[in-house]
Amino acid sequence: MKAEIICIGTELLLGQIVDTNAAFLAGELAGLGIDLYHKSTVGDNLERIAATLGQAWERSDLLLISGGLGPTQDDLTREAVARLLGEELEFNPEAWEQVVAYFRKTERPIPENNRRQAMFPKSARVAPNRWGTAPAMLVEKDKHLIMVMPGVPYELKGIWESYFKPYLKGVLQKEGSPVLTSLFVRMAGIGEAAMEEKILDLIRGQTNPTIAPYASRGEVALRITAKSQDENYNRELIARTLEAVKQRLGEYIYGYDRDNLETVIGRMLQAKKWRLALAESCTGGLIGHRITNVPGSSEYYLGGVNSYSNRLKTDLLGVSEATLAEHGAVSPETAAAMATGIRERTGTEVGLAVTGIAGPGGGSESKPVGLVFLAVALPERVVVERRVFPSDRIGNKESAAQAGLALLWRCLKESS
Amino acid sequence: MKAEIICIGTELLLGQIVDTNAAFLAGELAGLGIDLYHKSTVGDNLERIAATLGQAWERSDLLLISGGLGPTQDDLTREAVARLLGEELEFNPEAWEQVVAYFRKTERPIPENNRRQAMFPKSARVAPNRWGTAPAMLVEKDKHLIMVMPGVPYELKGIWESYFKPYLKGVLQKEGSPVLTSLFVRMAGIGEAAMEEKILDLIRGQTNPTIAPYASRGEVALRITAKSQDENYNRELIARTLEAVKQRLGEYIYGYDRDNLETVIGRMLQAKKWRLALAESCTGGLIGHRITNVPGSSEYYLGGVNSYSNRLKTDLLGVSEATLAEHGAVSPETAAAMATGIRERTGTEVGLAVTGIAGPGGGSESKPVGLVFLAVALPERVVVERRVFPSDRIGNKESAAQAGLALLWRCLKESS
Numbered sequence: 001m002k003a004e005i006i007c008i009g010t011e012l013l014l015g016q017i018v019d020t021n022a023a024f025l026a027g028e029l030a031g032l033g034i035d036l037y038h039k040s041t042v043g044d045n046l047e048r049i050a051a052t053l054g055q056a057w058e059r060s061d062l063l064l065i066s067g068g069l070g071p072t073q074d075d076l077t078r079e080a081v082a083r084l085l086g087e088e089l090e091f092n093p094e095a096w097e098q099v100v101a102y103f104r105k106t107e108r109p110i111p112e113n114n115r116r117q118a119m120f121p122k123s124a125r126v127a128p129n130r131w132g133t134a135p136a137m138l139v140e141k142d143k144h145l146i147m148v149m150p151g152v153p154y155e156l157k158g159i160w161e162s163y164f165k166p167y168l169k170g171v172l173q174k175e176g177s178p179v180l181t182s183l184f185v186r187m188a189g190i191g192e193a194a195m196e197e198k199i200l201d202l203i204r205g206q207t208n209p210t211i212a213p214y215a216s217r218g219e220v221a222l223r224i225t226a227k228s229q230d231e232n233y234n235r236e237l238i239a240r241t242l243e244a245v246k247q248r249l250g251e252y253i254y255g256y257d258r259d260n261l262e263t264v265i266g267r268m269l270q271a272k273k274w275r276l277a278l279a280e281s282c283t284g285g286l287i288g289h290r291i292t293n294v295p296g297s298s299e300y301y302l303g304g305v306n307s308y309s310n311r312l313k314t315d316l317l318g319v320s321e322a323t324l325a326e327h328g329a330v331s332p333e334t335a336a337a338m339a340t341g342i343r344e345r346t347g348t349e350v351g352l353a354v355t356g357i358a359g360p361g362g363g364s365e366s367k368p369v370g371l372v373f374l375a376v377a378l379p380e381r382v383v384v385e386r387r388v389f390p391s392d393r394i395g396n397k398e399s400a401a402q403a404g405l406a407l408l409w410r411c412l413k414e415s416s
Numbered sequence: 417m418k419a420e421i422i423c424i425g426t427e428l429l430l431g432q433i434v435d436t437n438a439a440f441l442a443g444e445l446a447g448l449g450i451d452l453y454h455k456s457t458v459g460d461n462l463e464r465i466a467a468t469l470g471q472a473w474e475r476s477d478l479l480l481i482s483g484g485l486g487p488t489q490d491d492l493t494r495e496a497v498a499r500l501l502g503e504e505l506e507f508n509p510e511a512w513e514q515v516v517a518y519f520r521k522t523e524r525p526i527p528e529n530n531r532r533q534a535m536f537p538k539s540a541r542v543a544p545n546r547w548g549t550a551p552a553m554l555v556e557k558d559k560h561l562i563m564v565m566p567g568v569p570y571e572l573k574g575i576w577e578s579y580f581k582p583y584l585k586g587v588l589q590k591e592g593s594p595v596l597t598s599l600f601v602r603m604a605g606i607g608e609a610a611m612e613e614k615i616l617d618l619i620r621g622q623t624n625p626t627i628a629p630y631a632s633r634g635e636v637a638l639r640i641t642a643k644s645q646d647e648n649y650n651r652e653l654i655a656r657t658l659e660a661v662k663q664r665l666g667e668y669i670y671g672y673d674r675d676n677l678e679t680v681i682g683r684m685l686q687a688k689k690w691r692l693a694l695a696e697s698c699t700g701g702l703i704g705h706r707i708t709n710v711p712g713s714s715e716y717y718l719g720g721v722n723s724y725s726n727r728l729k730t731d732l733l734g735v736s737e738a739t740l741a742e743h744g745a746v747s748p749e750t751a752a753a754m755a756t757g758i759r760e761r762t763g764t765e766v767g768l769a770v771t772g773i774a775g776p777g778g779g780s781e782s783k784p785v786g787l788v789f790l791a792v793a794l795p796e797r798v799v800v801e802r803r804v805f806p807s808d809r810i811g812n813k814e815s816a817a818q819a820g821l822a823l824l825w826r827c828l829k830e831s832s
Contacts, residue, residue, distance in 0.1 A: 011630055013452060014639075015443020020434045027431020036429060041455050071609040072629060073619065106806050111609040131807055154811045193487045193527040203489065213488060214427055223430075278701075278722065284713075285696065285704025288722045292700025293810055295776055303728040306694065306704045308719035312762065316721070316732060346728065360711055390522050391547055394709055395570045 001177070003034045004060035006052055008067035008077050009151055010043035020153045021066040028160065032168060033180030033227070034062065044068065049080040057084060061144055062168075067151030069134035071113040077148060078137075082121040085141060092120040095135040102133050124148075127163045131155040138164070145171070178227060181234035184214075185222040185245060186259055187252035188406040192220045198248045202241070209234075209241050218402030219261075254409050261405035262290045262297075268412040269300040274349035276408075278304030279317055279342035281329070282356040282372065286401040302346050307338065317341035328367070330355050332384045335373035343377040350412075351377040354404045358396045372400045376411040383411050417593070419450045420476035422468055424483035424493050425567055426459035436569045437482040444576065448584060449596030449643070450478065460484065465496040473500060477560055478584075483567030485550035487529040493564060494553075498537035501557060508536040511551040518549050540564075543579045547571040554583070561587070594643060597650035600630075601638040601661060602675055603668040604822040608636045614664045618657070625650075625657050634818030635677075670825050677821035678706045678713075684828040685716040690765035692824075694720030695733055695758035697745070698772040698788060702817040718762050723754065733757035744783070746771050748800045751789035759793040766828075767793040770820045774812045788816045792827045799827050 005025050012019050022039055029036045038060065042052045049068070056063050068077030082089045096118035103110045117134050120126065127136035127147075132155040137148035147164045149156040187195065192215035196203065199222075203211045209226040224241050226234035246253065255264045269276055278288050285306050291297055305316045310329055313319040318341040319334055327333040335355050343351030356372030363369035370389040375382060385407050389399040421441050427433040438455050445452045454476065458468045465484070472479050484493030498505045512534035519526045533550050536542065543552035543563075548571040553564035563580045565572040603611065608631035612619065615638075619627045625642040640657050642650035662669065671680045685692055694704050694717075701722050707713055721732045726745055729735040734757040735750055743749040751771050759767030772788030779785035786805040791798060801823050805815040 010628065012439065013442055013455075014446040015439045015441065018434065018436045018439045020436075023428065023431045023434040025431065026429055030430040039429075039457050070631075072612045073616070074628070102806065105804070107804055108607070111607075111613055113609040113613060131811070154807055158808070191524070191527070193529040196488045197527055197529060200489070212426065212490070214433070215486075216433070280701065280704075282708075283705070284708025285694075285701025285720070285722065288696075288701025288724075289699070289705050289813070292698075292724060292774075293813070295809055297700075298724060301724055303722045303724035303732075304701075305721055305732070306701065306719045308704075308708060308714060308717055312719040315761075316719075345731075358708075388521070388523055390518065391570055392574065393711055395547070397705070397709070 001034050001062055002060045003029050003036050003062040004038040004056045006056055006065045007041045008049055012041045013043050021156050025064050044074040044076055046076045046079055049076055050083050053080055053084045063146045065148045066156055069150045071117055078119055085121050087121040089119040090122060092118050094126045095120055098135045099133050127159055129155055129159050131158040178229055179231045180227050181231055182223055182225045183238050184257050185253055186255045188219050188254050190252045195220050202244055209237050218399050261409055262294050265409055266294045266297055275300050275302050276350045277302045277342045277346040277348040279338040279353040280306050282358045283354045283397050283401045286397055287404055302348055305342060330357055330367055332373050335375035336382050336384050339375035339377035349379055352404055352408050354400050356400055358393045370396050374404045374407045376408050378411060378415055417450050417478055418476045419445050419452050419478040420454040420472045422472055422481045423457045424465055428457045429459050437572050441480050460490040460492055462492045462495055465492055466499050469496055469500045479562045481564045482572055485566045487532055494535055501537050501539060503537040505535040508534050510542045511536055514551045515549050543575055545571055545575050547574040594645055595647045596643050597647055598639055598641045599654050600673045601669055602671045604635050604670050606668045611636050618660055625653050634815050677825055678710050681825055682710045682713055691716050691718050692766045693718045693758045693762040693764040695754040695769040696722050698774045699770045699813050699817045702813055703820055718764055721758055746773055746783055748789050751791035752798050752800050755791035755793035765795055768820055768824050770816050772816055774809045786812050790820045790823045792824050794827060794831055
């Protein structure tokens with residue numbers, strides 16, 4: 001099966017909306033072992049959309065289309081798909097029911113415009129969209145599969161996961177296609193180049209499984225991918241390679257696949273029956289945001305204080321004015337006092353604190369922009385770490401949050 | 417000038433990294449009035465990268481290339497550019513100096529691998545990268561311009577803004593190209609379809625300036641774009657259209673262009689000499705993160721409490737146990753008590769509070785997942801708002817944060 005991704009929307013060519021959908025769908029196709037040869041983007045112009053769809057129909061079997069299903073005049077995907085199929089648009093009561101249900105749920109009146117979203121080509125089936133107003137579309141015709149999803153990323157993901165992906169898996173199973181199996185090995189506390197140096201022979205020396213490094217802010221990952229007719233055999237191949245990787249990089253590995261530091265930390269806290277509280281300064285709440293992105297985090301996360309000002313550091317965390325005066329707000333002493341303070345004031349087993357200079361202002365010779373102190377207060381000890389990040393304000397906040405979570409992970413691991 | 421964007425990296429075809437760079441660069445080209453006809457993505461394969469660059473060279477004048485400048489074996493962009501130019505790679509001392517300076521700044525040793533990053537084709541000039549290890553590359557040869565940037569988005573943006581964009585502006589000025597001028601009009605508190613209904617005649621009835629609607633979570637925008645030989649004339653055209661838009665949508669407009677709610681709120685607070693504190697429950701710190709993304713926010717933002725548990729709502733915010741028992745943690749009464757509590761405990765003029773059920777668990781018949789109460793405590797009054805969001809956990813958190821900031825903006829506007 002040859003797949004093609006077509007993203008529709010002038011905003012993508014003008015760059016006003018980031019095209020996360022193409023990347024998401026590409027990853028999903030890779031995970032299913034479906035070859036992706038073409039990725040294209042086209043604006044809100046009926047002629048050009050129709051031409052792009054026509055070309056895709058000629059060279060590919062599976063068309064994943066995103067965008068252009070909204071209620072406004074420049075949402076033309078329904079028209080273009082109808083033209084591709086040589087059909088008229090007609091009112092689809094099932095699609096309309098979805099639009100109505102969505103508005104009812106969000107307690108808003110339905111603008112007349114939204115009726116456009118229920119106009120479907122005759123052979124298109126309605127795919128459920130519980131996340132927004134635009135009903136999605138599935139077409140099976142002349143040995144082609146067309147899946148049309150709205151461009152809003154979380155709607156697209158929801159529809160994909162709950163409907164289109166299971167559908168495709170069923171199709172592949174019937175075809176008896178070769179299976180691709182992947183494992184992401186996630187690490188913290190080591191850079192991309194240093195990681196690669198330790199396993200260069202493995203990366204170069206083998207083709208099944210393949211090993212590929214990935215890096216993003218503050219963490220690196222390896223993707224191990226095996227291909228055969230048998231998923232169990234793939235898993236065996238991967239397990240063998242993983243053993244070799246673990247021998248060289250085991251101390252940095254914190255998780256696999258969809259794990260991230262916040263989910264892994266959550267599991268560790270639950271296993272220990274420990275609770276966490278945060279004292280964030282320069283990260284402004286980002287660590288709390290990440291911790292609470294995990295469903296069920298209220299079981300181990302009590303909350304925290306965003307002590308952006310010195311006043312809140314003393315009033316709400318009990319950092320002494322002497323500590324602030326002598327060492328400054330960005331110091332190992334203040335970080336430790338913040339972590340200890342939030343731990344004591346909330347009665348949790350673990351306190352994590354971050355204080356630093358995100359920039360662009362506020363730096364000095366001895367305390368440059370990007371300087372961050374991280375502290376973890378545990379029942380038996382307090383650990384403080386000093387880091388310097390080289391990015392802009394938001395980059396430094398993200399790096400500091402990542403480093404704080406990495407330190408917390410290491411402390412929890414060492415405490416077990 | 418015809419431009420082409422080429423993103424390099426197998427991770428983009430496998431979907432492991434979101435391609436924000438293509439969108440960013442597309443937007444920048446649109447802003448400069450440079451036509452973008454082709455956007456392509458190619459994996460880490462020397463033959464295929466070279467073929468893609470060769471095709472781009474044939475049909476375009478300006479090649480914007482991102483990715484493949486890292487230190488590892490699969491970073492092949494330098495080799496491919498050298499092949500395109502018919503040149504050898506040679507050690508570039510200026511590039512090496514940059515790599516060394518970066519590692520010195522971050523206080524880390526330099527892995528041997530990173531030496532690859534200083535291998536440049538002879539006719540390539542080094543463009544400064546203050547944000548990461550990979551030096552960027554500028555080539556001017558045979559009436560073509562090639563700009564190569566690392567794939568890490570904040571590095572790419574930094575290099576683009578500080579070096580490549582000003583360089584391109586200079587080239588365009590010399591050529592006497594027509595000028596494109598755009599204004600983004602940013603709104604909160606109205607949906608995309610409702611907004612469009614109010615100005616459909618304007619959208620349909622005029623071609624210079626053009627008007628295009630955009631929507632993202634919890635906010636909508638209009639892009640007004642004028643084109644002529646004269647930037648001042650463009651601004652006049654835009655101002656006239658803006659007046660017409662304001663007559664119908666003025667009450668929803670909170671800002672323009674790069675404004676977002678947090679920057680606008682920051683300016684309003686500074687103008688009033690008011691300070692803000694936050695009491696976040698279901699948003700987990702996201703509002704604090706957004707507020708502190710604004711440089712200088714420490715002047716008006718004191719901090720806050722992330723009262724994720726009921727215990728912190730009573731201990732740190734002074735919400736009474738009677739209120740929690742009678743109305744529940746997710747109620748207008750608790751939201752108001754949280755906003756009033758953080759305002760009083762920190763001594764600020766404004767307190768913003770959010771409490772809700774992000775999901776997937778925790779919902780009930782009378783209090784469904786997605787139910788959120790927002791409250792703003794001001795010197796003279798407390799405003800509470802009820803909302804229901806239909807998304808997943810992270811979507812609901814993002815919507816709640818956006819709605820909280822929108823409510824705060826409206827309250828500050830009404831208090832002036």
